[in-house]
Amino acid sequence: MSQMATMDTTQVIPKTNGVNKDLKQRVVNKLKVFRSKKTGGWYSAFLCLVNQGLVTLSFFGVGVNLVLFLTRVLGQDNATAANNVSQWTGTVYLCSLLGAFISDSYWGRFLTCAIFQLILLMGLVLISLTSWLFLIKPYGCGDGILDCIPPSPIGTALFYLAIYLVALGYGGHQPTIATFGSDQFDEENPKEKISRAAYFGYFYFALNAGSLISNTILVYYEDGGKWTLGFWASTAAGLLGLFVFLVGTPGYRYVKSFGNPLPRVAQVFVAAFRKWGVPNVDEGELYELNGSESSIKGTRKILHSNDFKKLDKAAIVTEEDRQRPVINPWRLCTITQVEEAKCIIRMCPIWLCTIMYSVIFTQMASLFVEQGAVMDATIGKFRLPAASMSAFDICSVLTCTFLYRFMVVPLAGKISGNPRGLTELQRMGVGLIIGMLSMVAAGVTEIFRLRRVIPGHETSSLSIFWQIPQYMLVGASEVFMYVGQLEFFNGQAPDGIKSLGSSLCMASMSLGNYVSSLLVNMVMHITTRGARHGWIPENLNNGHIDRFYFLLFGLALVDLVAFVFFAKWYKGINLEDSTKGGGEKESQVLEKV
Structure with missing residues (x-):
């Protein structure tokens, strides 16, 4: 990173009496433009997007057919x-x-991305070697026709070690690369702020492209028994992704880690509890550092908000605090520190x-596939794998991403006056509604499938299409919900926990899997x-998964009501820099659903 990118631009202007203030401002503006051209911007963000696509390709090269590998190669039953x-x-x-915690607290985003990609690459190499040397015996087995020799204990152990290295590497990389890519745009620059919002849409596009x-391609080879070839292809994609990421090292914008946020948040609650009986004071009497420096080094100050007033007690300066030679952070916290806890x-x-x-999203990888497996999937003499129908989901994501970016955003921007089109919360609400409609469509399809069940067979004559x-x-729905989530949690998270904000999207997916089960x-x-x-x-013809789909619709409807309530209640983060120079506060910009 160039020296110009890190220096304070105001320090390079001599303090000479009589210098025109407008001239000073023009010099500062030119230096800022020069700085922004030196580092960050769309070139650096594009490298992050390419990296995301390649890493996703390598990950799903293992994950998309993992259940078939376990049954065909390792000999596990369907339930196991x-x-x-x-x-x-x-x-x-x-x-x-x-990954998000380590990134925000200790390593920083660049180093975290690089290390977790190395872990992912180690897992990919190990699974490729393990399948080649220990598991795919004889060659070509695991295609659904030729059975594999029962695996040895060492082969099975190495396989599980490999896939969990892949899980660790990919999981730690995802939220960090999302935040690191958004770091390439300056939130304080109006134009770059719009580009930053667009980045998250392209980020999800890159994920689905990979x-x-x-x-499609890797599934075809793996399903035909060429597992090792598919794994080595995934390894090559992972290696290329790491290379692309490292190529941009000189031009990236870097954000330093801000320390462990857990003690900071805990200090607020402990200090507030200790001063529970202390009377409330006016906002101007709450403790905060003078000047522009925040108590959390490298972050912007957060302005005071009027909710959760009990936590404000942590920032009340008592006589005991004044008598202490050194401030005890477990007794007295700054407004910024208190507001960080409030934001969470x-x-x-x-x-x-x-x-x-x-x-709802989880059903696409489970019940949708089971439903498709008992439908007519033949095209001439070719039988379409039920799992390959997810290609329509991916194509929908890719198409809707561009439609939203180049059609919906300009149109909604003209109507609402918001250059970003719909707000993050509005998009999340729209995504939830579209997701509910998908459950209705799935339920209706199942009703028609049951009506056309072939007597004496487990399949239906209804086409899988x-x-x-x-x-x-x-x-x-993904384009609205998941992209909206990435923007919302990343934008509303305080500077010290940006990656953690991005990880909340994936944490939601994780809990969605468990709640679905x-x-x-x-x-x-x-x-x-x-x-x-x-x-x-076991035989879906004897069941009613249509009723389960409609149950999910009903639960999602209740969830939508709760979401609208909390979206209207939500107050956006107010950063000090956002209000300087006549700028609007985040809470004023953030519209409700």
Whole structure:
């Protein structure tokens, strides 16, 4: 990073009496433009997007067919394989919290991205070697026709070590690269702020572009028994992704880590509890550092808000505090520190409301596939794998991303006056509604499928292409919900926990998997009473997964009501720099659903 990018531009102007203030300002502006051209911008962000696409390709090259590998190569039954995949998937998303925490607290975003990509690459190399040397015996086995020799204990152990290295590497990389890419745009620059919002849309586009290749090309080879070739292709994509990421090293904008946020938040609650009986004071009497420097080094100050007033007690200066020679952070906190804790509390209800959408999204990888497996999937003599229908979801995401960016945003911007089109909360609400419609489409498809069941067979004569609407609707909902989440949690998180904000999206997916499993177990426990088959039996022709889809619609409707309530209640973060120079506060810009 160039020296000009890090120096204070005001220091290079001599303090000479009589110098015209306008001339000074022009010099400062030119230096700022020069600085922005030197580092960051769309070139650096583009490298992050390419990296995201390649890393996603490498990850899904392992994950998309993992359940088939477990059953065909390792010889596991369907239930065991499904549980193992669910646990592995949950681990991936939980690792995102670990990566975000390390990034914000200790390593910084660039180093965190690089290290977790190396871990991912180690896992990919190990799974490629393990499958080649220990598991794919004889060659070409695991294609659904030729059985593999039962794996050795060492081969199985190395395989599990490999896939969990992949989970750790990919999970830790995802939220960090999302935040690091957004760091390439200056939030205080109006033009770059718009570009930063657009970046998150392209980020999700890149993710799905990589996923599309995995779900089509790599799936084809792996399904045909060429597992090792598919894994080595994933390894090559991961290596290329790391190379692309490192190429941009000289031109990136870097944000330093801000220290462990957990003690900072804990100090607020402890200090507030200690002063629980202290009378409230006016806002102007609360403790804050003088000048522009924040108590959290490298971050902007957060202005005081009027909610959660009990926490304000942590910033009340008592006589005991004045008598202490050194400030005890467990007794006295700054306004910025208190507001950081408030921001976390305010985001929690919004985040909890996104979990129900993740439950809907999860059905695409489970019930949608099971439903498609008992439909007519033949095209001439070719039988379309049910899992490959997810390509319609990905195509929907890619299409809707561009439609939203180049059609919806300009149109909505003219109507609302917001250059970003819909606000983050509005987009999340729209995404939830579209996700609900996908459950209706899936339920209706199942009703028609049951009506056309072939007697004596487990399949229906209804074409699998009837599933296209439900996949397309899920894809469209992702563009609004997940991109909106990335922007919202990243934008509303204080400077010291930006990556943690981005990781909340993946944490929502993780809990969505677990809640979905819980709902399935509860539904089956209730609907199988009295020797009934239940809604989701082994033979779907004896069940009613349409009712399960409609149940999810009903639960999502309740969730939508709660989301609208909390969205209207939510108050945006107010950063000190955002109000200088006549700028609007974040809470004024952030419209409600």
